[in-house]
Amino acid sequence: xxxxxTSIPSAPEASPSVxxxxxxxxxxxxxxxxxHWSFGDPVxxxxxxxxxxxxxxxxxxxxxxxxxxxxxxxxxxxDKDDDAASQISTNxxxxxxxxxxTAIWIEALADSGRNIHDEIFRKPEGHRxxxxxxxxxxxxxxxxxxxxxxxxxxxxxxxxxxxRLGFATILPDDTFRIRPPFHRLLDICQExxxxxPAPDTAQNATSSSTPASSSSAPSDxxxx
Amino acid sequence: xxxxxxxxxxxxxxxxxxVSRLWQHRDEAWTDADLLGFAENVSNENSxxxxxxxxELKKHRFIVERIEPSATWELAPxxxxxxxxxxxxARPVRSEVIDGFxxxxxxxxxxxxxxxxxxxxxxxxxxxxxxxxxQLRKTIENLAATQLAITNEVSEIKTSRxxxxxxxxxxxxxxxxxxxxxxxxxxxxxxxxxxxxCDHIEQELALALSKHALPExxxxxxxTDEIRTLRHSILDGFRAAHSEIRPLHERLRRExxxxxxxxxxxxxxxxxxxxxxxxxxRLAIPNFRLRTNLTDAVLKRCAAQWQNYQPNKIAAIDFGSxxxxxxxxxxxxxxxxxxxxxxxxxxxxDFVAFLAKEFPDEDFYTLLRTLSLVLNDTRRVxxxxxxxxxxxxxxxGTLCLARVSVNLRKHSQHRPRNP
Numbered sequence: 001x002x003x004x005x006t007s008i009p010s011a012p013e014a015s016p017s018v019x020x021x022x023x024x025x026x027x028x029x030x031x032x033x034x035x036h037w038s039f040g041d042p043v044x045x046x047x048x049x050x051x052x053x054x055x056x057x058x059x060x061x062x063x064x065x066x067x068x069x070x071x072x073x074x075x076x077x078x079d080k081d082d083d084a085a086s087q088i089s090t091n092x093x094x095x096x097x098x099x100x101x102t103a104i105w106i107e108a109l110a111d112s113g114r115n116i117h118d119e120i121f122r123k124p125e126g127h128r129x130x131x132x133x134x135x136x137x138x139x140x141x142x143x144x145x146x147x148x149x150x151x152x153x154x155x156x157x158x159x160x161x162x163x164r165l166g167f168a169t170i171l172p173d174d175t176f177r178i179r180p181p182f183h184r185l186l187d188i189c190q191e192x193x194x195x196x197p198a199p200d201t202a203q204n205a206t207s208s209s210t211p212a213s214s215s216s217a218p219s220d221x222x223x224x
Numbered sequence: 225x226x227x228x229x230x231x232x233x234x235x236x237x238x239x240x241x242x243v244s245r246l247w248q249h250r251d252e253a254w255t256d257a258d259l260l261g262f263a264e265n266v267s268n269e270n271s272x273x274x275x276x277x278x279x280e281l282k283k284h285r286f287i288v289e290r291i292e293p294s295a296t297w298e299l300a301p302x303x304x305x306x307x308x309x310x311x312x313x314a315r316p317v318r319s320e321v322i323d324g325f326x327x328x329x330x331x332x333x334x335x336x337x338x339x340x341x342x343x344x345x346x347x348x349x350x351x352x353x354x355x356x357x358x359q360l361r362k363t364i365e366n367l368a369a370t371q372l373a374i375t376n377e378v379s380e381i382k383t384s385r386x387x388x389x390x391x392x393x394x395x396x397x398x399x400x401x402x403x404x405x406x407x408x409x410x411x412x413x414x415x416x417x418x419x420x421x422c423d424h425i426e427q428e429l430a431l432a433l434s435k436h437a438l439p440e441x442x443x444x445x446x447x448t449d450e451i452r453t454l455r456h457s458i459l460d461g462f463r464a465a466h467s468e469i470r471p472l473h474e475r476l477r478r479e480x481x482x483x484x485x486x487x488x489x490x491x492x493x494x495x496x497x498x499x500x501x502x503x504x505x506r507l508a509i510p511n512f513r514l515r516t517n518l519t520d521a522v523l524k525r526c527a528a529q530w531q532n533y534q535p536n537k538i539a540a541i542d543f544g545s546x547x548x549x550x551x552x553x554x555x556x557x558x559x560x561x562x563x564x565x566x567x568x569x570x571x572x573x574d575f576v577a578f579l580a581k582e583f584p585d586e587d588f589y590t591l592l593r594t595l596s597l598v599l600n601d602t603r604r605v606x607x608x609x610x611x612x613x614x615x616x617x618x619x620x621g622t623l624c625l626a627r628v629s630v631n632l633r634k635h636s637q638h639r640p641r642n643p
Contacts, residue, residue, distance in 0.1 A: 021416060036511035064510075077508045091511040095504035106486035110390040116479045143490060145615050146497050165509065186482055188506050193485030 021054055022046055031064065031076045034091065036166035036181030038073040047074045072180040073166070097158055098167070100147050102185040104140050108133030120182065126175030129156060233282045241266045244288070246299060247307060253296035254287075314372035318402070319407035325363040326411070326418055332356045333425055340432045351433075353443050356425060362449045363418075364458060370408060372460045374400050378469055381476075394480035401473045405466055412459050419459075422451045428498060497614070497627060555593030558583055562594070563604060563632060571631035575607070579632075580618045588619030598630055606631045 023043045030037070037044045047055055048068060056066040063079040109116045132157060137142050144150050149158055159176060162168035167185070170176045236243060245262045252258070256278065263274035271277070281287050288300045299307075308315065332355035339349035377400055381393055388396075411418045426448065432438040493499060558579075572578045575598065579591045586594075598605050609626040616623045 023427065032510060032512035076510060078510055090503065091509045092501060092504040095507035095509055096499045098507065099489060099499060099503060103486035103489040103493075106482050107490060110479070110483040110486070113388055113390075115475075116390060116482060117475065143493060146493070148613075150615065184507060189485035189489060190478060190481045191485065191506075192503070193481035193483065194486050 016126075021051055021058060024055075024058070027055065031059075034094075034165050035073040036144065036179075036184070038074055038166060038180045040169070040179070041166065044074070069180075069183070071183050073183070075166075075181060075184070094161060094165075097147055097149060098162070098165075098185055099188055100149070101134065101158055101162075102182075103189055104134050104143065105132070106186070106189055108136070108140070120178050120186075121180075123177075126171060126173075126177050128175055129159060227284050231562055232286075235280055235286075238568065239271075239280075240308070241283075245286070246281075250299055250304065253290050253293055253298060255296055259287075259297065278331060314369040314376065316370040316373040316377075316404045317366040318403065319411055322363060322408065322411055322418075325359055325366070326421060329356060329359045329421060329425075333421070333428060333585060334357055336432075337428055340428075340438070341435075350440050350443075353440050353447070357443050357447050357450070360425075360447060360454075364450055365411075365456070367408070367458050367462075370404055371458065371465060374469070376402060376463050378465075378472065380623070382472070390479040392481045394476040397469065397473050397476050401469060405462070405469060409466060412454075412462055416460075419455070422454060427452060497610070502641070551587070551590050551593060555597060556592045558586060558590060558594045559597045559601075562598070563629075567632065571606075571629055573627070573629050574614075575628040575630040576614075576616045576618065576623060576625070577627075579625055580616055586619060588621035588623075591618045592614055592621075592623065595628070604633055606633055 006117070023046055027043050030043075036046055047066070052066070052068055052074070056068075059066050060079070061075065065077050065079050066074060067077065068074050105120070106116055109119050127150065132155070133140060134144050135150070135152065141150060144155070146160065149155055159168065159170065162182075163170050165180045165181070166179060168176050168178050228613070242263060245266050246254075249258075249262070254262075259278045260274045263277040272280075282297075285300055286303050287297045290296045290298050332352050335351035336349055336356060339345035339352055377396065381388070381396055410416060413419070429438065429444050429447065433441075433444070438444055489499070489503070534538050562579075576591075577596065579586075579594060583591060583594075599607050608629050610625055610629060613624060616625075
């Protein structure tokens with residue numbers, strides 16, 4: 001039987017002279033749900049600039065690795081070698097849906113000949129759900145249906161997940177904007193494209209790579 | 225046979241539209257039929273016959289026969305070069321060609337170095353100096369053309385976004401980058417082969433001048449001018465092109481990899497209806513559900529939520545009554561056609577999709593019955609369900625179920641079943 005554990009873990013044995021880290025509870029609460037932080041998040045500057053090393057040090061002691069990416073975001077992953085952290089699961093179903101969402105979007109933008117990066121990140125008027133290509137063509141709709149995302153409501157649900165994880169922001173006028181952490185999803189597509197595996201060996205190729213090598217732009221992983 | 229200039233110019237003047245048409249298709253190999261087709265497309269009632277036009281074209285040697293494929297034609301290289309000159313169209317030159325010029329320059333320089341100190345070799349020194357200047361001029365012209373061609377192509381790639389896919393854009397920019405720009409910079413950059421040779425030429429000229437043994441001062445000045453052009457405008461141009469293309473090359477490479485990756489991911493998902501676990505694990509979104517024990521209070525609270533739960537009634541599928549026998553017979557016929565398929569068609573990985581595709585004229589109930597017959601005939605058919613659940617549009621209805629794969633049991637293949 002499982003349930004959400006909402007209590008903050010007991011402080012690791014840090015030096016007593018060190019001042020308590022600000023917003024530690026908030027960061028831990030958000031981290032538990034897979035939050036990615038970028039510009040605009042209240043704790044972003046604490047994490048990214050001021051106290052990154054201190055936070056990274058603190059979390060590493062409970063088996064969580066904080067990552068700082070130079071494209072302007074922070075996120076956390078679980079240290080698989082840590083006994084406690086290895087008991088925490090990762091949300092593979094959500095991850096699969098997000099990867100499918102990203103792959104379809106890229107394919108549609110590439111087919112249209114538009115600048116993929118700018119279309120995703122720099123659209124001044126934002127994106128509208130109804131303008132997304134995911135349910136526009138039969139082939140894409142079928143893929144989305146297979147993943148349980150075949151209706152506008154389900155797609156809207158995925159959009160809310162994107163917002164919850166910090167990949168997007170939904171604005172009051174029902175448009176949404178993509179935030180820097182979305183680069184992580186693009187990185188996954190990029191690696192899958194870069195490896196050029198034969199279709200049958202694709203799985204092996206993916207499994208052999210490590211998260212640290214994920215982005216083309218180097219990411220700054222905190223090391224203890 | 226020498227072609228009279230007046231005749232050739234007159235042909236071009238009268239049939240400029242025909243030549244323009246050929247120019248548009250200059251990258252193709254034309255058969256006689258193609259040429260006649262071009263001539264017909266642009267001719268009017270006052271024009272000579274297409275056959276005559278093509279014959280004239282050949283007679284004036286505006287087109288020449290290609291080596292291969294045989295019996296095909298192309299614009300004569302000299303004629304094409306002339307039109308390119310008029311259009312200011314630049315063609316990039318590979319670094320190997322420039323290497324050839326450098327080699328010729330080195331030879332000419334050696335000859336000049338040997339000749340100028342000897343008073344009796346004055347004529348040879350003059351000739352070598354002319355040769356240096358010619359080679360240098362050709363090199364610079366080719367470099368300038370390459371630079372212009374690169375700039376033109378980059379501009380075209382930037383402006384023709386809609387017509388080019390991300391992969392094609394990257395292919396074109398990558399070709400410029402790898403085939404022309406980087407090798408050329410490798411030749412031209414400070415301290416590399418070509419600048420070193422230019423330094424050597426300048427030293428030799430200065431030495432000859434200091435000894436009052438420079439045979440042709442005017443040519444020497446031209447040579448130093450050319451070298452200055454090379455150092456400043458050409459090299460700077462290539463460096464600027466490098467700086468301009470580098471981010472574009474990077475971006476297009478990244479977009480191309482995104483596109484290839486996305487295509488592979490979707491291909492995998494289409495085939496397997498799922499992703500490799502490792503792919504999703506790369507995102508590693510934490511899901512903090514720690515193992516723990518639930519208290520009785522928590523369990524009671526959960527139970528209370530479900531206490532008044534009333535499930536929706538399961539809707540029965542109405543197969544009708546009077547028309548049912550007809551549908552039943554049709555279902556058996558469809559079933560028989562399925563199991564009579566050649567063995568190589570089996571296993572069928574997604575049987576419902578197969579039914580929808582192969583029997584588009586059958587109605588929903590018939591196909592549903594067929595599915596039922598297949599699933600129940602365990603004697604002849606092996607069937608298996610695979611997640612995730614999919615939605616199928618068959619007949620006029622939508623069927624929602626896990627994917628069914630179907631295979632024939634070996635002993636029963638090709639045995640029809642009696643309805």
